[in-house]
Amino acid sequence: MVLVCHKSFTTRHLRRAALISAAFFGWAAWMHYMRASVYTQGGTALLAKLGAWQVALPCMAASLLLWLVLFVLARKGIAAQAPLYLPGRVITIAVLAVGALAFVLANAMPNLPLPESLHNLLVFNDDWGTYRGVAWRAAFGTWADGSLLRKIVGIGPGMMHTAVAAWAGDAMTARMATFYAAHNEYLEQLLTTGILGLAAWLLLVAAHLRRGERSWNTPGVAPVMLALCSYLAQAVVSIRVSMVFPLVMLLFGALAALTAPELPQPAAPAPRGKKQQKPEPLPSKNAWYFAKTVLAAVLCMAAASGIAPLLFGFLMG
Secondary structure, X not given: OHHHHOOOOOHHHHHHHHHHHHHHHHHHHHHHHHHHHOOOOOOOOOOOOOHHHHHHHXXXXXXXXXXXXXXXXXXXXXXXXXXXHHHXXXXXXXXXXXHHHHHHHHHHOOOOOOOHHHHHHHOOOOOHHHHHHHHHHHHHHHHHOOOHHXXXXXXXXXXXXXXXXXXXXXXXXXXXHHOOOOXXXXXXXXXXXXXXXXXXXXXXXXXXXXXXXXXXXXXXXXXXXXXXXXXXXXXXXXXXXXXXXXXXXXXXXXXXHHHOOOOOOOOOOOOOOOOOOOOOOOOOOOHHHHHHHHHHHHHHHHHHHHHHHHHHHHHHO
16 A cells, blocks of 8 residues: 555655554564464454464565565665556555455355365355355345335444344344344445445545545655555454444544645734735644644543443443
């Protein structure tokens, strides 16, 4: 994403990108270990068998090697002659193309010889993603078989379980009865708020990401964009958690504030006979500005984590 969004690189940009890559894959390695060895939540992670040493750490080494090559090119002045973001677009297209081809072949050819870990990852069925396939099939089937009005405006937030039970009828299984959310925020949005609700959410997301892409070099924009895109990707296989979503909306607000045009301050009226002074430019955002944003995020998470048990206890108790 850094490679795709940047148009002109400096060695400073590349050092920051290398740090981001190392932190990202280091966190992924830690989460692989925790998911496979400590916190299993009663299921098996899709990539648990691949683990940190086989996936996350080699990817970290490959990314750092890529940043090193681009760093050398930038120091030699080649960055001014050749756009370094082109490798990012090539890598992105290649990864998406290979992933899409592998998914199509794995599902179209049941006898395709694949390792068990890749088979569990690529072949979509009811067991995929710790039974997310069941939830997705039930959620989409409920929406597709609903009336035209329900397709447009949805069945109402939090009503998936009731609607799926009515849709399945006698075919309702014990596994299907365990899902109160679609485990895909976009599919959940489609079912509960309809085409209008999903379109509104996607327009909000697209508008903010477009502003972020245009202001990528503005201090503070890149990390907020990376955090938002990480959440939006995770939302494909996850549910909207009450303790996390306020932070996501805070990130949208921070992105809007960081990318907003700075308006000049109005000048004080000049005395008669004197020329009006030009307005002084606004001071640049300092460390305290970003510290306040981080503090607001921490307080928001703390408040949400404290309120959520009370709220759900009242609703479900």
